[in-house]
Amino acid sequence: MFGEMELLTVLGGTAFAGLFPRGISQYAIGGILIGLGVSTIYLGTAITPGASTFFESTLSYVSRIPRFNRAKYLVSRDWRIVFTLSMVAGAAVYALTLGGGGWTTDVQAWRLLVGGVLVGVGTRLGKGCTSGHGINGIASLSGTSFANVATFMLTAIGAALSMQALGVSP
């Protein structure tokens, strides 16, 4: 005899597995590690590090355009390069330890290029990305960041579903 509670548990479990076909542990552990990385820098330096300012601050080395040569980029461009290279290195350590030697993507090159250009424009225009707004901004309970994250999340879901509907894969 199947009790009501047991039925609900099974139904709930099935729905949960449907929403999370790969489980949740690697996602939650990864998220906590990301948070610990950001927190390490914040506790040491009071900096809330975002990933996308790196583009503009690094362009200041090669371009005289005033936008890239603002004081706040000139004082942060050195550590932003170190920060970015450290992220590359941390991911390489993962690939060589738990990550089975790494992987490459099958997503088509034009998607990476076109998407990349829009990411470059959009994150700079919108004052941040998934780490600046999505982690530091949300963690600061910033209204600006909530607005930006809601906007890019909904737009990205719309764009990805549109690509899928158009039969673009991968």
Add this chain to the structure above:
Amino acid sequence: MSSDSRSPLFMPTIVLGGALFGFGLAHSGMARPEIVLDFLQLQDLGLVFVMGGAAAVTGTVIALATRYLDRAPLTNERYGKREKTFDRSVLIGGVVFGVGWGISGLCPGSAYASLGVGNFPILIGLAGMFLGAYAQGYWRSYRESTSGTATPSD
């Protein structure tokens, strides 16, 4: 913050934090565009736990530090929150970024991490990001120099 007020431990701390960040991104699946696209196509909502977990840890630390601590040991800067001013470009930028993220499955941090796991096609995406960042900087500087009105800066 001028660089001479930095402690010698400043850069090692950036390295440690960045490496943890990159390791976490790789472990979480964010560095696989396919998994990000599965999330955006609502087939695997696991990335909610990535952003949620990271924001929960960071949010706790920021809340405690701004309340109980005064200045950061390595820069002597006051602990504060990340609060950017809101204007139209926050929404326009969010839309443009969202379309790009939805097309490619790439965001800046995940692209750096993806490069680290040996995902070399990501170089195409990173080149695109630099191009896009350059284009918007060129355009905004040009507009400021011609119209005389300041573009909202972040």
